[in-house]
Amino acid sequence: MHTLNLGILAHVDAGKTSLTERLLHTAGIIDEIGRVDDGNTQTDSLALERQRGITIKSAVVSFRLDDVTVNLIDTPGHPDFIAEVERVLSVLDGAVLVISAVEGVQAQTRVLMRTLQRLRIPALVFVNKTDRAGARYAQVLRDIEEKLTPHAVVMGPAVTGLGTREARSVAYTDGDPRLAGPLTELLTRHDDALLTAYVEGGGRLSPARLRGELRAQTRRARVHPVFFGSAVTGAGVTALTDGIKELLPAAGGDADGPVSGTVFKVERGRAGEKLAWVRMFSGTVRLRDRLTFGQGPGAVSEGKVTGIRVFSDGADAEAASAGPGRIAKLQGLGDIRIGDAVGDTRAAATRHHFAPPTLESVVVPAPPASRGALHFALAQLAEQDPLINLRQDDIRKEVSLSLYGEVQKEVIQATLADEFGIDVAFRGTTTICLEKPSGTGAAFEIIDKDDNPFLATVGLRVDPAPPGSGVSYGLEVELGSMPYSLMRAVEETVFETLAQGLYGWRVTDCTVTMTHSGYWPRQSHSHGVFDKSMSSTAGDFRHLTPLVLMAALRQAGTVVYEPMHRFRAELPADALGPLLPVLARLRAVPGSPSVDGTRCVLKGEIPAARVHELQQRLPGLTRGEGLLETAFDTHRPVTGTAPRRSRTDRNPLDRKEYLSHTVRRAGGGPE
Template identity: 30%
Template sequence: MSTDLTKIRNIGVIAHIDAGKTTTTERMLYVSGARHRAGEVDRGTTTTDDDAEEQERGITIYSACVQFPWKDVSINLIDTPGHVDFTAEVERSLRVLDGAVVVFSAREGVEAQSETVWRQANKYKVPRIAFINKLDREGADFEAVFEEIEKRLGAQPLALQIPAGLGPAHVANPFRGVVDLIAMKLITFPEGKEGREFITAELPEDLLPEAQLWREKMLESLYDYSNELMELALSEEPIPEQLIRSVVRDATVHQQVQPLLCGSALHGIGVQQLLDAVAAYLPHPLEMPPVEGHEPVKSGKSDHGRRKGAVEAAAADQTGKKLVRKPDPNEPFCGLVFKILPFKTGDLYWVRVYSGEIKPNSRVLNAGKDFKENVSQLWRIHATKKDEQLQGAQAGDIVALLGLRESVTGDTLCDTRAPIVLESIEFPETVISVAVEAESSGDKKKLGETLDMLKKQDPTFRYEENEETGQTLISGMGELHLEVIQHRLERDFGLKIKVHKPRVSYRETVGGRAEVTGECNRLINGAQHTGAVKLRVEPFTPTGPLAAKLPPVVVSVDPGHGLPDDLLNVVIEELETAAAGSGTLGFPLMRLKITLVGGDVHETDSTDIAFRTAANLAFDKALREAGQVLLEPIMKLELSTPEEHLGALVGDLQQRRAIIHQTEQRATDTLVQAEAPLANMFGYSNASRSLSQGLASFSMTPSGYAPAPDEVLRVFLGD
């Protein structure tokens, strides 16, 4: 029997690290009856943080999926990491979800990773609810966080609740419950963290004035989305609760507002109301637009072949004929692989089903790569493990498939008779590397096989082997990311490895514009090969809607190039291959545009070999003449510290070549926003702890690349 899609909510819980995502998820499972006791992060007893590393560190590293009922709705919930090193887990989750709950700490407010996850939700057009957590904490400030969400995130928060009191039990007016602005009731939770019950009562006199002000603010925001609401207000007639809720739902689904609720997940305050809001305001699969894709284009080239060329090609390459799939079990099947986990019986592929149905022992098409896969089993996911074997899944479901072999994260699976390729998932580039080597020759082969498996699971993990040194360079998103990989190699796979100092992933570009000619005039095996290629190389930073689709190096062709098609194709292919490699310093190229201006063709002696050679010579010559520029990764830093340690921490940052952009007071702490080169931030966690007696906290997110100082460039030039 088909599931009623209107009763499904596919949601994620996203936030900055330590805002309380996992605690909120645990409390949701508890109040829904899915768990008999709420797990605690500090004790390592949470459902979704079931990895040993997560329990040891008290943070989420891997996204985990749980399904539970809430009243008449079935919720598929993905708990995601808050640490920037694991932002890929958020990226892949938001790509397949219909809604999100964004958690903010009432004390720290909007933090660096809060901005990142909000932007990711914007990118995938995910409707969301905001939840201000930890209102029972010292320094909690509901209004300040509300304003930050509005200003720093460019959001449209709509407060449906306000707190009754603020702060811990020992203050004069502690946080004791929430005020429902739609029903104008006070909701309290007498049993605290151990209970599921709450009491709804009339508002006391001391809360009424503030509640009325916030309610009026809420209604004024909603007048823009409902003429009926506006007319009732103008005629001073009572506004039905159900009408308000209906308008809130419509505005939320269309991403015009973000309902805002509040509470304390740790102490069991406000979580039932948050679940009510998830069911009432976040969309079900039928309310999401039909998923868009395109017909697979068979180019005859392998996936590992040429990069995209000209600017125009970057856009055209994305689309064959445009196709859509409605969230309907009667449509042809299509789904997206968004996560892969290893199991002894075979890898487990997490798939969001967008249309149609899928059953065990069926055959599906990987349309983007044009091969077929067998689906032997379907499983319901609980945390990161198989939970319940299924006899089928349909549009709107998130399930795990067993039996696939070659598909990877971001691949589309579909009906073999109705091919479609959905937009894949884009992941950020790695910024840091360390060299590792197996201590014994017996472990060397096992290390390679293990790294292959980890790379398949984690799209932001890379590795390459250096046959000369015997070392393997592993690359990731930060020190913590690589530390977790190292621990997995040692603990989970029993490998004995040596780990060397971390290295920064530099990039190269050019400082100016150069126009050069590369010539080939050679006698090879008795045959003359003659040709000349003229190139222009210049710095190029793409902007506008196409920017994200363009490769790091753009290869284009001047309309007056004058080369015949066969030689033009040879030159373009050679330039694209060269652009995908390294620059003169040995680092990947970016922010660069190469234009084929023209070439000289000999009547009898021009060959493919000649023009490939000439293109390579011109490329190398152009890079050198345009001037080498080394680009280093820059991190955006947000530091929170008590005032008395500010001077020491700022002084340390300045020694690390940091640029301080802003300092502001937030509750009892000072917030510092800065940018610093990643190369100078190694070991900063220990340094900041030492300088602040353990009282400072910070977060770093990649900000981009900037030219490195001359002294750093000279190191690589060997001066």
């Protein structure tokens, strides 16, 4: 018996949750298949999921396929919830990518496949809905090869009865020349030894050799077997389950080795207790074990495991331990967060696979007196989804959320009402920009000189850094020139201050270097009582650093960058003329169109802020025949007037205002 952690991924409405229901029925876990439209599926357990008929939160259900225990993870398909998919990717052994035979390869399908390939996650492709009117076979295969992967191999002959309830799909038998030919060509492309065996064997490979090599290359994510069928009727599902058992790799790990796992989901139990969903890679966690967890050596916490639940035969049940390959809910680790590693904290999943949210909106409670309750509720939601990124504005008493789209906004609004009893409204959605230094700037302030009111000397230089490098910090002063606590105070404050640049956006792609340092040592009066007014504290450095850093940044100057999406529009050729001026007004940059008869494909870039408008305009411009795919691509400098974002701090760019709110209590001086 071995374990397989399997992800089901798809564009929204491709039938991913319906396939999950069919697999559970085939395995004998459920007697009756639920329907998404009826709100009675196993994995869509949230009331909001049942109401909307979409998956919002990932869910796990376990079942057996002969000697394989499958932990199946159903993930959201709507792009607004891509962060939920991202967290699942770090725990998968393999995946099934579901495509609709009617709609074919869609925008989210391409994003998911590119990510699976980049992470080398073995994946099968299941073309669903072959029983639906409008289902296609040859065109979908061409789409898979052209838009997803050239390394796809169809595991069965053409579907019979395509587009009807009688649609049927069976698997090729070993040795069938219709499979052996394409399979040989594909597999020998990736393996010189296999090509040599083919040549020396007189242009033939045994069915057993081909099957074994298909299994090996699928598990190495080099090839992607394709199955056709219908989750509703069950056609083709037996061939898919056989493929899951045979072609995807089992979870590994040493049960007696050091504990290592990854947290991919956090939720609250009925009593409010925190439950961490952990994929175990190595070792065994037992009740009452003390576990370390965190993201890196410098951020390690420890807690005692007070409860363990593991998934088995369609449900989760209490257990005394959880070993490698298992997915467990651990209780008792109070400070644990999504992305934390348990045991070996060096394995924390801190790297993002998808673009961060590019939209932002202010949440307004009704009535305003419920602000405290709103902040508590949003903190719990952020605990479950760190990428919504709460931005607290204490000056205006407002909270902003980072978002992927309007549907996510509606879901958060409904969740706050249903689960916390808080009615909220959202202000208009704005685009999240970035700032990058356009040059080099430096500034310093010397202790007890000029109008420096703090007992600290700080000098900082800001230099541009390569795109995508983030923020780095360095020293041009002796590390021992000040106590470590004071050095640390400056470094931490630098990163905090760069959350808001000259225009109010987060500053990135820069290097900040400390060029001056100085302090007054701890001093006492003659009777031995410590005198704070004569001694530098960490507070002096935390208060002075923003003034120095923003002065240096002002000298360097910054450029505001806005998020850009790449787009691909497929439309009637005669609609290209009316579309181009609209794209110009939306500040899109189209490439050269590709025209094939009466159809045209146009690719290019468009500001993220204008994507929604293009989606609304395209049907009218193309008689309803236009298809649009968009995905985040990069950040580009804003043309024209740079947008500003309101500051949430005491504004170190305005020295007088800043100092008026920053006073030193001891001795009446600045704090």
